[in-house]
Amino acid sequence: MIDSEDIRVTRAAYDEVAELYAKLFRRHLHANIFDRSMLDAFAEAVRENGNGPVADIGCGPGRVTSYLAAAGLEMSGVDLSPEMIRLAREEYPDIPFEVGPMEQLRYGDAALAGLVACYSIIHIPPHRVPAVLTELARVVRPGGHAVFGFQAADEPTGVRDYAHKVAPAYRWAPGTFAEALAAHGFRATATLSREARPDEYTPHAAVLAVRV
Template sequence: MTDLSYLAAVRESYDTVAAAYARQVTFPAELDPLSRAVLAAFAEDVRTAGRGPVADVGCGPGRVTAHLAGLGVPAFGIDLSPAMVELARQAYPGLDFTVGSMTALAIDDDELGGILAYYSVHHTPPELLPVVFGEFHRTLAPGGRLMLAGHAGTGEHLRPTQAYGGRPVSYESYLTPPDRTAELLEAAGLVITAQLLEPPGEGTKRTVATFLARKPDSSNTPDTPTC
């Protein structure tokens, strides 16, 4: 039986820090040029494929969801934290935001044209990443796109007690090696089309790994990487 008890700590922690998080986190328009370019490329790819809407999983206060919508993508947000979802609804009343977990998405099979997991899977214990990536594969339409971005490492397990201005948190974070993330995405049936590794430097203290992937159009016909 899958142990999802860690979700309670993630939910409670982000409910606690939601307002401070929204004050401190950068708006997408203020991101570095490379991050903006990758988000724009993902949005264009989804629009071109035309397979359905994009779910921004772990959407937080909804800023990246709104950014995608501004790029012409039908997007909606899902977050484990009710406080985050409420902030998103207040800030972007024209978009849909719901409370939910990426471990069990309340979405039909083959429904999504895209999934964005933007700095949102690092609280998932590594042994449960196959559950999350399996949900991504299940809910993506054939030919649907995935963008996964976040901090990577060499398997570090972080247990912070404070975050976002000293507010108490009980979540844990895992810095999965990029090669392992790639292996798990492929094991879930997703085809990686591009991978970007940004070493620590200005603006980040950790390696950032970004993956673009897609669900094959047919289980019998492998996709050819686009880049």
């Protein structure tokens, strides 16, 4: 199993804060119409494309996984943190969750109709992102959909370090992230950029994409 230093640091950090994280973000989606809109668009795209299994990669305690399951998608979740997965299984016992890195997924080739990666790519050092995107593309069938969420860079291009409260992280300019997707099996179809909410420190972005 892949187990680099950044993976070990991120896993340990989220294990430590899992209970607090789940409590703080339990109703985050309910208060954020913009983030919900991208998830709703993603869910509709998957349904219109014939539906099928969808994975939440970096699912944490399962709030996004559950939201999309309620929207009619056949969801499962994967996360590095055993504590996050424990909480997700307790809260949503009808959804399958498992521990694992996004660099080495247990799904078969083209097994998924779609995937979600909300605020999980941010913890991958930029030099390793191409391999991660290649692995994500491997498990999504051609024509399948994906949605990525992340804290956005202030600059129009590039990637920047980000002083994340839990683990080392990186902020991507939406256009730069779309370019990375295009080089590794996906094509961006829509981008949403929004300013920081009062309880946030950075702008945020989400990119919808299709597996080419």
